[in-house]
Amino acid sequence: xxxxxxxxxxxxxxxxxxxxxxxxxxxxxxxxxxxxxxxxxxxxxxxxxxxxxxxxxxxxxxxxxxxxxxxxxxxxxxxxxxxxxxxxxxxxxxxxxxxxxxxxxxxxxxxxxxxxxxxxxxxxxxxxxxxxxxxxxxxxxxxxxxxxxxxxxxxxxxxxxxxxx
Numbered sequence: 001x002x003x004x005x006x007x008x009x010x011x012x013x014x015x016x017x018x019x020x021x022x023x024x025x026x027x028x029x030x031x032x033x034x035x036x037x038x039x040x041x042x043x044x045x046x047x048x049x050x051x052x053x054x055x056x057x058x059x060x061x062x063x064x065x066x067x068x069x070x071x072x073x074x075x076x077x078x079x080x081x082x083x084x085x086x087x088x089x090x091x092x093x094x095x096x097x098x099x100x101x102x103x104x105x106x107x108x109x110x111x112x113x114x115x116x117x118x119x120x121x122x123x124x125x126x127x128x129x130x131x132x133x134x135x136x137x138x139x140x141x142x143x144x145x146x147x148x149x150x151x152x153x154x155x156x157x158x159x160x161x162x163x164x165x
Contacts, residue, residue, distance in 0.1 A: 003062035004142050007055040008149060014048035015153035018099075019161045021045055025102045026161070038103040045098070056146065060134075065141035074137025081129035087115050088122040096123065099162065110163070124154035 021044050024030035031037030089096065091114045115122045128151045135143030 001063065003055075003059065004145070007052070007059050007063075007146065010048070010052040010055050011146065011149060011153060014045070014052045015158055017048045018045045019158045022099055022102060022158075022161050025099075031103065038098065038100060041103070042098045059142055059146070060138045060140050063142050065145075067135070067139050067141045069139045071137045071139070074133045074135065077129050077133030078137060079133075081126045081133055084115065084122055084129065085126035088126065091115060102162075121155050121159045124150070124159060127154060 021031075021041050025032070025037070025041060031041050034040045092111055093100070095101070119125050128147050131143045131147035131150060135141055135147065
């Protein structure tokens with residue numbers, strides 16, 4: 001149980017640091033005083049996301065809440081998640097993964113075409129689907145907990161902060 005709580009805490013910390021960093025740039029132009037503000041922002045947020053991914057990678061070994069085995073559902077959801085991620089990032093650019101739009105002089109407009117016509121945050125939705133898929137593929141409901149918390153943290157909290165008006 002301790003490992004699951006550590007993994008959950010690392011996700012919450014990564015979301016909090018990323019959200020705070022974006023809030024500071026969006027509302028106070030905090031990173032604009034640096035010659036390479038985007039690089040500084042990336043260096044601030046990246047270690048927290050790396051920590052989360054490292055802990056998540058070992059979650060199945062360290063903590064398990066067994067469920068019935070239905071790996072084909074999991075693999076299908078993982079494939080859909082990867083496809084959604086690729087389509088989403090190709091539509092708005094890979095720079096969106098580090099919030100490049102808050103560091104450009106010409107601000108990016110809110111995208112409402114393609115997959116963004118149907119989903120507000122398809123990149124975050126792909127993470128949610130990935131975690132659900134991992135839960136089914138690995139028969140471990142702990143990934144469902146991570147999926148739920150990532151949805152709240154990324155889609156609801158961080159999505160509002162990153163929203164471009």
